[in-house]
Amino acid sequence: MALDIVTGNHAAGYALSRAGEANRRALGAACGIYPITPQTEIIEYVSKFPFTKGAVVPVESEHSAMGVAIGASLAGARAFTASSSNGLAYMAENIMVAGYYRCPIVMVAVNRTLGPPWNIWADQGDTLMMRDLAWLQFYCETNQEVLDTTLMAFRIAEDPRVMLPAMVIMDAFIMSHTQCETDLPDQTLVDAFLPTCDVPHRTKVEHPTTIGGLVWPLETVSQRLEVDEAMARVPEVYEEHRQRFYDLFGRDPGAAVQPYEVTGAEAVLVATESIATTAREVVKRRRARGEKVGLLKLKMFRPFPDEQLNELLAGVPKIGVLDRNYGASVGGIFGMELRAALQGRGAGALVQDYLTGIGGGDVTEAMVEEVLDDLLARTRGGRPVWKGVKS
Amino acid sequence: MSSLSVYNEALDHDFLLRPGNTNCGGCGMSIGLTMFGRVLEEAHEKAVMVIPACCGIVTAGAFPTTSYQTPVIASTFAAAPAFASGVAAVHRLTDNPAHVVCWAGDGGTYDIGLGTLSAAAERNENIIYICYDNEIYGNTGGQRSSATPPGARTTTTASGKREPKKDVMSILAAHRIPYAATLSVAHPEDFKRKVRHALKEKGLRFLLMLSPCPTGWKSESDYSVDLVRRAVRSGLFPLYEVFDGARYRVNAAPDGLDVAEYFKGQNRFPMDSLDLSAARETVAKESARLKTLAETWPAEATEGMA
Numbered sequence: 001m002a003l004d005i006v007t008g009n010h011a012a013g014y015a016l017s018r019a020g021e022a023n024r025r026a027l028g029a030a031c032g033i034y035p036i037t038p039q040t041e042i043i044e045y046v047s048k049f050p051f052t053k054g055a056v057v058p059v060e061s062e063h064s065a066m067g068v069a070i071g072a073s074l075a076g077a078r079a080f081t082a083s084s085s086n087g088l089a090y091m092a093e094n095i096m097v098a099g100y101y102r103c104p105i106v107m108v109a110v111n112r113t114l115g116p117p118w119n120i121w122a123d124q125g126d127t128l129m130m131r132d133l134a135w136l137q138f139y140c141e142t143n144q145e146v147l148d149t150t151l152m153a154f155r156i157a158e159d160p161r162v163m164l165p166a167m168v169i170m171d172a173f174i175m176s177h178t179q180c181e182t183d184l185p186d187q188t189l190v191d192a193f194l195p196t197c198d199v200p201h202r203t204k205v206e207h208p209t210t211i212g213g214l215v216w217p218l219e220t221v222s223q224r225l226e227v228d229e230a231m232a233r234v235p236e237v238y239e240e241h242r243q244r245f246y247d248l249f250g251r252d253p254g255a256a257v258q259p260y261e262v263t264g265a266e267a268v269l270v271a272t273e274s275i276a277t278t279a280r281e282v283v284k285r286r287r288a289r290g291e292k293v294g295l296l297k298l299k300m301f302r303p304f305p306d307e308q309l310n311e312l313l314a315g316v317p318k319i320g321v322l323d324r325n326y327g328a329s330v331g332g333i334f335g336m337e338l339r340a341a342l343q344g345r346g347a348g349a350l351v352q353d354y355l356t357g358i359g360g361g362d363v364t365e366a367m368v369e370e371v372l373d374d375l376l377a378r379t380r381g382g383r384p385v386w387k388g389v390k391s
Numbered sequence: 392m393s394s395l396s397v398y399n400e401a402l403d404h405d406f407l408l409r410p411g412n413t414n415c416g417g418c419g420m421s422i423g424l425t426m427f428g429r430v431l432e433e434a435h436e437k438a439v440m441v442i443p444a445c446c447g448i449v450t451a452g453a454f455p456t457t458s459y460q461t462p463v464i465a466s467t468f469a470a471a472p473a474f475a476s477g478v479a480a481v482h483r484l485t486d487n488p489a490h491v492v493c494w495a496g497d498g499g500t501y502d503i504g505l506g507t508l509s510a511a512a513e514r515n516e517n518i519i520y521i522c523y524d525n526e527i528y529g530n531t532g533g534q535r536s537s538a539t540p541p542g543a544r545t546t547t548t549a550s551g552k553r554e555p556k557k558d559v560m561s562i563l564a565a566h567r568i569p570y571a572a573t574l575s576v577a578h579p580e581d582f583k584r585k586v587r588h589a590l591k592e593k594g595l596r597f598l599l600m601l602s603p604c605p606t607g608w609k610s611e612s613d614y615s616v617d618l619v620r621r622a623v624r625s626g627l628f629p630l631y632e633v634f635d636g637a638r639y640r641v642n643a644a645p646d647g648l649d650v651a652e653y654f655k656g657q658n659r660f661p662m663d664s665l666d667l668s669a670a671r672e673t674v675a676k677e678s679a680r681l682k683t684l685a686e687t688w689p690a691e692a693t694e695g696m697a
Contacts, residue, residue, distance in 0.1 A: 027481060027484070027485050028481065028484040028485065030477055030480040030481055030484070032473065032476070032477065053484050054484070055480035055481070055483065055484055057476050057477070057480055057514070058514075059473060059476070059510060059514075060506060060507070060509075060510035060513075061506070061507075061510075063467075063469065063470060063473070063507075064470060064472075064473035064476075064507055064510065065473075066473075067466065067467070067470035067473025067474045067476070067477065067507070068473050068474070068476050068477040068480070069477060070466075070474055070477060071441065071464065071466075071473065071474035071475060071476060071477020071478040071479075071480075071481075072477035072478070072480055072481050073477070074464055074474075074477075074478065075439075075477065075478045075480075075481035075482065075487075076481060076485075077477075077480075077481045077484065079477070093467050093470075094467055094470060094473075097466075097467055203439045203462035203464065203478065204462065205437040205438075205439065205461065205462060205489050208457075208459065208460055208461045208462045208463070209457070209462060209463075210451045210457035210459050210462075210463040210465070211462075211463065211464045211465060212448075212464065212465030212466075213448060213451035213452065213453070213454055213457060213463070213465055214448075214449065214451065214452065214453045214454060215453065215454040216453060216454075219454050219455075
C-alpha cells in the first residue's frame with residue numbers, strides 16, 4: 001500500500017490496470033480505448049500500463065471501444081473501458097449488448113453534461129441515460145471510493161451469481177481532475193482480492209455456440225427475468241465482497257446506501273457523488289445546532305436499492321433529493337425513482353426534488369442550506385425546484 | 392445409396408454451416424459459407440465468427456438451435472470488426488490458433504460498418520473479413536445500399552438506382568492491408584486458393600464475394616452460380632487480388648460476354664430503361680484500370696499461389 005496524491009482519473013486508471021493485470025493468471029485482459037474529456041487520462045493511464053498479458057486496442061469510436069470489450073469478454077478475458085457524456089451516448093447500443101450478453105465488463109464513467117450545447121462540466125444525465133441497460137451503477141464520492149469501487153465492481157460483475165457489467169461513476173473535474181490523498185494498493189493485494197475471471201459462456205471451438213441469434217418473445221421474457229434475478233442478488237453479493245474487501249485492505253469501500261444522522265430525522269437529504277460531501281458538512285453543522293436533519297448518500301443506483309431505501313427512510317417525514325441531472329419535463333431522475341420506490345409502501349413522506357448543479361454549476365454549502373430551509377418549511381411536495389438559476 | 396447413408400456421410404463433415412438450415416434456395420451467401428467451411432475443414436483449422444445484423448445471423452435460426460457448427464458472436468450492425476478485434480486480442484494473448492472471421496453483408500460493410508472496418512484495417516487487426524455482397528439490404532426486404540449497382544430496382548429505388556456502386560475493394564486496398572481479393576462461387580478453385588492464402592496470411596484480410604439473392608434480385612434460385620459466372624465473364628465483377636495494397640493480380644479477365652447477358656436473368660433490372668452502353672463503358676474502364684494496375688505493379692509470381 002502506498003499513499004499518494006492523485007486525481008480521480010488516476011485512481012480509476014490505476015484500479016482498471018491492476019485489475020486487468022490480476023487476470024494474467026488466466027485469459028488476460030483487454031480493453032478498447034477512445035478519448036473524451038474529462039476521462040481521457042484514464043485511458044492514457046491504461047495505454048501506458050505494462051500488462052503481462054493484456055491488450056489495449058486504440059479504436060476509432062466509443063461504440064467500438066465497447067465492441068472490443070464485448071469481444072474480449074466473450075473470448076474470456078477481463079474487459080474494461082472508460083467513457084463520458086456524448087461518448088456514452090454514442091456507445092449506447094453496445095452498452096446494452098454488454099448487459100444482455102452478460103459480459104462482466106467494468107467501465108469507469110465520468111459524469112459530464114450531454115451536449116448540446118458544448119459543456120464539459122459535471123452532470124449526471126449521461127450515465128443516467130444508461131440506467132435501464134442491464135448494468136450495475138455505482139456513484140462515487142471520493143477518489144479513494146472510485147479506486148475501491150472499481151476493484152469491487154470487477155469482483156461483483158464477475159461473480160457467477162451476478163455476471164453483469166458494472167459502471168463506476170464520478171463527477172467531471174470535481175473528482176476526475178482533483179488530486180486527493182488516495183491509498184494505492186499493491187498488485188499482490190489486488191491479486192488476492194480478485195480471483196481469475198471466468199466467463200462461462202465464452203466462445204470455445206470445441207463447444208460451439210451461437211451468441212445472440214434469433215429468439216422468440218418467450219425466450220426474451222426468460223432472459224430479461226434472469227437479468228432481473230441476477231440484479232436482485234447484487235445487494236447480498238455486494239455486502240459479502242465489501243466484507244472481504246475490508247478484511248483484505250483494512251478499509252471500507254462503502255455501503256450501497258450510506259445513511260448519516262438519519263435516525264430520528266425530520267428531514268433527510270438524498271445525494272450522490274461529491275454533492276454528498278457538501279451536504280454532509282451542512283447536515284453536521286445543523287445537527288450540532290440541534291436540528292433533526294440527516295443525509296442519505298446513494299451509492300448503488302443499479303440495482304435500485306428500494307428495500308434499503310424504504311427501510312432507512314421509514315418514518316422520515318420530509319425527503320429532499322439533490323439531483324445534478326435533468327430529465328426533460330420530469331425533473332431529477334434520482335428524485336423520480338426515489339418517489340416511485342417509496343410510493344405505496346405506507347411511508348407517506350414528502351419527497352421534494354431539487355435540481356442542483358445542472359451543467360456543472362457549483363453546489364455550495366449555501367445552496368444546500370437553502371434547500372434544507374425550503375424542505376423544512378414545506379407542508380407538501382411540488383414541482384422540482386431549480387437551484388443556481390441566473391437571476 | 393440410401394438416404395440414410397447420405398445422412399451418415401454428411402455427419403463425417405466438420406461443417407461450418409450445418410445441413411437443414413432455412414436459408415433461401417440459391418442463396419449465394421449460403422454457397423459461399425459452405426465453400427469457406429470446406430476450405431477450413433481441409434486446412435484442419437477452426438474459426439470463431441463475428442456476424443453483424445444480416446442474413447448471415449438469421450442463418451443460425453431460432454434459439455436454442457443453431458445452424459453454425461463453430462462459435463458465433465452476433466454483433467451490432469456497425470461493430471463486427473470491433474467485436475472481432477476484441478476476440479482477436481484475446482486469441483493473441485492466449486495463443487489460441489482459431490481464426491477470427493467477420494462474415495457480413497454489404498449493408499454492414501459498405502455502409503453502416505465502413506468506419507469500423509476502416510479502423511480495424513488501419514490497425515491491421517488479425518481478422519479475416521468476408522463480405523458477401525448481395526447489393527441490397529436483403530434481410531429487410533431489399534433496400535438500396537451503396538453496393539447496389541446503377542439501374543437496379545430496389546424497394547427504395549423504384550425506378551432503378553442512379554448512382555454508381557461504391558468501389559469498396561479500392562477503399563480497403565488503400566489501407567495497405569496484407570490481402571484483399573474478390574471471390575466467385577462460380578470459380579471454386581480460385582475461391583479455394585484465395586481463402587487458403589487468407590488463412591496463411593496475418594493481419595486484416597478482406598474478401599469480397601458477389602452473392603446472388605434470388606429473392607431480392609428476382610432471379611431463379613437455380614441460376615445463382617451461373618449469374619456469378621456471367622458477372623465475372625462480362626467484367627461486372629472482376630476477379631482480382633491486391634497484396635499489401637500495392638501489388639495486383641487479375642485472375643480472370645472479361646471474355647467478351649456482353650453485360651446484357653448478366654442483366655437479363657434478373658428482374659431487378661428493368662431492361663427497357665437500363666443504360667447498357669453506360670454499363671459497357673464502366674466495365675471497359677474498370678477492366679482497363681485493373682489491367683494497368685496489374686501490369687504496372689504486378690504481384691510476385693508465387694505470392695498467394697501456395
